[in-house]
Amino acid sequence: MTRTGYLGDLLSQLAERRFVPLRAVSDKPLREMCAALIAGEGEVSTMRLAGDILASYARLDETGKRAFFALLAEEYDITPEAVTQAALRYGEDRDANTLRWLLEAAEPKRQSLLRRLNHAPGATGELVRMRRDLLRLLPEMPELARVDLDFAHLFQSWFNRGFLVLKQVTWESPARLLEKIIEYEAVHAIGDWEALRARVDPKDRRCFAFLHPAMPDEPLIFVEVALTKGIPNSVQNLLAPDRTCLDAAQTDTATFYSISNCQVGLKGISFGNSLIKQVVALLQQEFPHLRNFVTLSPIPGLVAWMRELAEQGDSAAQSCLEADHSADKAAAQSLRAFGARYLLEAKDNKGRPRDPVARFHLHNGALVHEIHAQADTSARGLRQSCGAMVNYLYDLEQVEANHESYAAQHKIASTRSMRQLARVKPD
Structure with missing residues (x-):
């Protein structure tokens, strides 16, 4: 897959732009450096200070990181009185100046600080990792949630779909990128380089990733695809080392068997919908004979849900949990029925499907x-x-309508056979 246009050029230019401190780490306090960064005007001094701050942050222990985020929460917040005054002025005189004053008052100084930090070479990836630390601290420091709002707000813009590059990952891709695919695979672990090669090199396998120009070796999300004849029913068969590689002309189905979000620091920034749609378009272009686009997906919450049923006195659920589904066809059918009920009927406290993969x-x-x-x-x-x-x-032909029904009413689209299976009461 070739890279063209502005984004391709930008990706090439930034391929070696990684975070390296411009000089030895400063011994100045972070509080002092952050204040200087906000007050500074020059581009060179901004870049230098931003690099110093990020390098100093990288050396902090957990106590230091807590103190840094507390600093952002308390000293770089909005001033409520200023927002109130600006809102009143805008209410009295709705012109561009009063609106600008209101917007400036309502934006926390944290956002300006984060934007300036992003001036340092390689800073975008460092800020994503900084948010990863922040998310880890949120349960014990809930007051940092307003800091996270600013990270999320900026990342929504910085990682807008228009800035992302879709790249096919092949055996010839840079080693750094291939290493990340092994590291970030979240569904079916990749044990070694040969296992990775079996997923990206054969003619009936594809892997696609979204990259950002400022993080060229860090996939944001990637999907692994198997070209198959028919809809598969076993991931072990799909990934078997001794499987027979199919010629593309023999296949009729593209199976998405693994989708991995890679960056914890980008939690809440959605890439999956765009990724799947664009990959489907590419596969249709390369293999116009494909008739089916399906997944082979895990059901991560099924056992936990069945255990809850068993604890509530459902003997069929308990029996199914204890059964040998490989040897007992009735037990296997019972498991399928419980799975259908779980996916179509079990809800979370927001009325959505309980299963996170199903929601996606x-x-x-x-x-x-x-x-x-x-x-x-x-x-x-x-x-x-x-x-x-x-x-x-x-x-x-139904994707858009299904999406609209789900988004508006959490209506779950399913086949008739699945709806019938969900009504079966296991023995």
Whole structure:
């Protein structure tokens, strides 16, 4: 996949732009350096100070990081009285000047500080990692939530879809990027380089990632795709080392079997919907004969939900949890029925599907197509879903309508067979 246009040029220019302090780490207090950064005007001094601050932050221990974020929360917040006065003035005289004063008063100084920090080479990735630290501290320091609002607000703009580059990851991709694919794979672990090669090199396999020009070696999210004949029902078969590689002409289905969000510091910034839509478009262009676009997805909350049912006296759920689904066809069918009920009926406290993977795909416009027992026999698969997995189908003619129904009413699109299966009461 070639890179063209402005973003491609920018990506090339920034390929070696990583965070390196411009000089030895300053021994000045962070409080003093942050104040100087806000007050400064020169581009060179801003870049230098930003680099010094980020380098000093990187050396902080946990106590120091808590103090730094507390500084941002208390000393770089808005001044409520100024906001009130500016709002009153705008209410009396709605012109550009009073609106500008209101907007300036309502924007925390933290946002200006973060923007200036981003002037340092490689700063964007450092700020993403800084937010990762912030998110980790939030449970014990809830007062930092307003600091996180500013990070999230800026990242929504900085990581806008228009700034992202979709790149096919191949065996010829830079080693740094390939290492990150191994590191960040969140669904089906990649054990070594040969296992990675089996996922990105064969002619019936594809991997695509979103990159940001300021973080060229750090995938934001990536999806692994298998070109298959028919809709698959086992991830072990899909990833078997001795499987037969298919010629593209033999395939009729693109199966998205792993989607991994890579950056904890970008939590809440959605990339998945855009990624899947763009990958589908690329696959259609390369393989116009493909008829199905499906996933083979985990059901991570199924066992926990069934245990709750068992604790409430549901003997069928308890029996299903204890059964050998590989040897007992009735138990396997019971597991499928529980899986259908879980995906179609179990809700969280916001009225949404309880399962996080289901929420992701249903929001993107997919429908619940089929559930398989013995689909993931890994230790993780057995632990979280007794080995069950689900196909979500992206029916390209219905994706938009499904998305609208889900977004407006949390209506779950599914096949008739899944709705019937959900009504089955396991013995």
